[in-house]
Amino acid sequence: MIADPNEPVANRLLAALPADDYERLRPNLREVSFSLGEVVYEFGGELDYVFFPTNSIVSLLYTMENGDSAEMGLTGNEGVVGIALFMGGGTMPNRAVVQSAGGALRMKAKILKDEFARGGRFQQLLLRYTQALITQISQTAVCNRLHSVEQQLCRWLLLSHDRLNTDELVMTQELIADMLGVRREGVTVAAGRLQDAGAISYVRGHIQILNRPKLEETVCECYQVVRDEFERLLG
Amino acid sequence: MIADPNEPVANRLLAALPADDYERLRPNLREVSFSLGEVVYEFGGELDYVFFPTNSIVSLLYTMENGDSAEMGLTGNEGVVGIALFMGGGTMPNRAVVQSAGGALRMKAKILKDEFARGGRFQQLLLRYTQALITQISQTAVCNRLHSVEQQLCRWLLLSHDRLNTDELVMTQELIADMLGVRREGVTVAAGRLQDAGAISYVRGHIQILNRPKLEETVCECYQVVRDEFERLLG
DNA sequence: TATCGTCTGTGCGTTAGACCACATACCCTT
């Protein structure tokens, strides 16, 4: 189905477009629905579409030959999944997996490329988003090196919370462990401490964010760096 | 001084330009010389120039509030330092430090932006380089999480070696430790093992790469992923 | 309401790497 023009644009990147640009693109946007765990693209896969999440979150992660995996970044309604298309690579050397079920707006690769080549506001927004994503990935690298599992869990919860309209995240500890590249038990222990502190509650794949300021106390500076940069570039 | 038109173009990104594009740009390139440890740009600093390294290497790294640091990627003669300029950010949320002294070609920010806006081959090359850099940063994130200091040291040595014309790296263990975000003693131990294996020799800030295949045996898959992606996008 | 599968909690031995404290070795200067 074609996106309802009367609804507010639910993706912030698209919402930042001038009205005439958006009107031109709108007929090329189709709503799609992502289910938890769905693979948006595989390592090295060709991309036929890009996706502008509305209330879903997509994780970018890399899986090693031995099955170990780690997330490098995540995209919600502030961005776009499939930057390789306009960056010129065609394929991305990573995987994109739906981390939180929900909707997205889909655009054909060719439309995106043509629009990007016009060089206007849309190009500018896509490039700025890409730079913000680079910051997120960089900070993930630094955080992986220097900070504790508990701090990283906080970072991950806050980044996810920022990209959703709800205080409930549907996500097992097992999956979070894969994202953070740590053991499931490590997540259990870290989540247990956050629960004891009253910051969250955790019941069988359903996390409630109870006290966001508490999480912000516990998180390392990496979170704020990423948030500030997204604000500066896209705010 | 203006780059000598008779010398081969010593930066591979520039060398990939069509002759007429390069001729147009050439008068705007000036040779500069980087000394070890020189800061190319600081966190949040404005960029007046971009730099195309010829036989120098520049590290992109992030320094935490408490002084801990970690590298997210490095740029040699295959790329450009200062991508924020054309990506639209203006400033970068990291530092760039000269990791291996040598030369670079400098271009004024405005010239670069105007050229980028033309949308031709130069734009394409800059974007492709940026995507390759994203892969490098991503893989750094994954490697930081999942692999040993020794493997990461190998990755770092190989990435650096690829970007130089010599088998000697001038670099103390202290500085490598800052790059990798580990302790100096950790580097000593890892380097000692590589030395025992005959892969390198290490004397007071001078590393000789003695047996590159040995390093390639020891390194994790992260290195090859990055190398392949640079080859695919820019090769 | 009994059962089964999934998710979470916990304990224990192991380990990589951090932190700390020196010892040594090399190089440059005087």
Place this chain on the structure above:
DNA sequence: AAGGGTATGTGGTCTAACGCACAGACGATA
């Protein structure tokens, strides 16, 4: 050749996180 500064080597202790094994706890389904 003596001395001081810098770079590297080494050993001991400590801790976060891993790997493994299993117990409990919840929730869907029969």
